[in-house]
Amino acid sequence: MTRILSSDKLDNCVARWRKAGNKVFGPVKKETTSSYAAVESAAEFDLGLILPDRSVKELFFPQTEPMMRYSIKKQAIDTEDFQPPIEKRIIFGVRPCDASGLAIDDPLFGWDYKDDFWFKRRNNSVIITIACTKSDDFCMCTSLKLAPDSTKGADVMLRPLQNGKGWQVEELTDRGREAVKEIADLLQDSAEPTAPNAMVPEKFNLDACVAWLRNPENFESSFWKEISMRCIGCGSCTFLCPTCHCFDFQDEGDTYNGIRRKNWDSCSFALFTMHTSGHNPRSTQSARWRQRIMHKFNYFPGKFNVNSCSGCGRCSRQCPVDMGITETLQAISTLQP
């Protein structure tokens, strides 16, 4: 016997969590695109999506975030910091790849400077993951040694029941236990079996790829030019990625008054590494694509012992020219290290 949450009780849960002072988020399809968005009732959720078009990252690291207000006066410069939000949040129906993405980025946002905006949100959010029973041609979590039911980054794990009428509930962290406690009387005991996980075939040999990437001789390989020839240099893959985390500071306002903002930036952009002198160390698109792959599967694991990819497949799924990490790593898998 395990405890289950039945689908028809979900709306009660949302109401309960909201009443307890939480803002509730989940997968929502609006117009022609989908994301994790705030809801007032469970009816707004679209739990049938394989995964939302946009990753859960943006609830923790938004595209634009005001950091500081400045005002330059004759004698002094006044600054006023914007404070990270402290609202309590329940994020329901997060896909395992998205939740893993958050866990992958945690060490990055805290290794030297501790990013308060990230961690305040992380500490005030409960991630309720739902295991995947469906996948598409782009899903590749298993190639990254994750799975359709990975618990990485999750506070609560829900496994869909075979009858499609609810989920088996498993609390994983204190935050998760707290959130489940608020709805404890809405759960029931049941022996109903869970649905099988989505089948996600392994698409490439990650270890072989990493070995090839770590060989310094391959840095200048002609492979990079060939594989990235059709890259048009947009930021779609990086901005939809649940782990890409690069940002830029921008001062908006006039000479004397304004707001300093932290905005997403992308290694795909030519401007990303442009020096003031006009020199650009990554002057070609192939050098930029190489950087993206090297960063995710060589430099990032070198520093944090984990690949900066959770296999959601958005980079390939949404690429205007049908490129992506899958194709590149599949090609690398076939090369001699």
Add this chain to the structure above:
Amino acid sequence: MSTQETYKTKVKELLSSGKVKMVIGYKAGTTADRRRPHFMRTPEEVDQLVLDSACITNLSGYLLSEGLLSDGKEIAVFLKPDGIRSINILAAEAQLQSNQVVVLGFDINGSEISALQGERASDFQALTSSSNEARLHKQQHPESARLEQMTPAERFAYWEDAFSRCIKCYACRQACPMCYCRRCIVDNNQPQWVNTSSHTLGNFEWNIVRAFHLAGRCVECGNCGRACPVNIPLGLLNMKMTDEVLQSFNHYPGVSETQEPVLASFKKNDSETFIL
């Protein structure tokens, strides 16, 4: 022989004879309905060429990849009528020499494709001129018609909502054959002319700047809308700009390479009614 097989033979000839140094076409993509740009430099690479009704991307923008045309050698590229018009505009705007481009023309009719005869963009003038005529009498897109019926406040709310999804990835710009500036105005950051933030102002600034810069230049190939990862209906803006330019200046972009860029050329008899 199918159009695809006929073209395979032709492309192999172009490459093996040394007439062109590269052919830009399509090959199979990740899923059955996707096609990828395919760059062929040897006859062997032609075996992967696919030409069918899923080959909808306008490939002309690749011709302007840095350094590609600078050696003066010819390149062949698969183009639908919209892509051929792009070549005319790029030539008119001095971005390429049309005699360096071999056009491998084709058109899609439903699930069928047909070959278009001609080698240089100028060989297709009858076709590009007739598309001008067709555009004049084209029935308005139902969504455009719906927008026209709205009050300005309603229309503003519509675009505010649509643009609120913008994440400033610039996929629309990068996918557009007409957005060839080596340094876009939004990348000019000393000073920062256009906000890079995705707030309401920043999103309006970017999307309106993009649409305005394409007025009288857009061939309505749809690359921008298909590239947008959050599905902003960018094509509706471009359609509106095309309508306006057609009505105000009787200008349909890309008919020929001698056509003057409408908003970059001055005529004494231009109507001044648009000046407030």
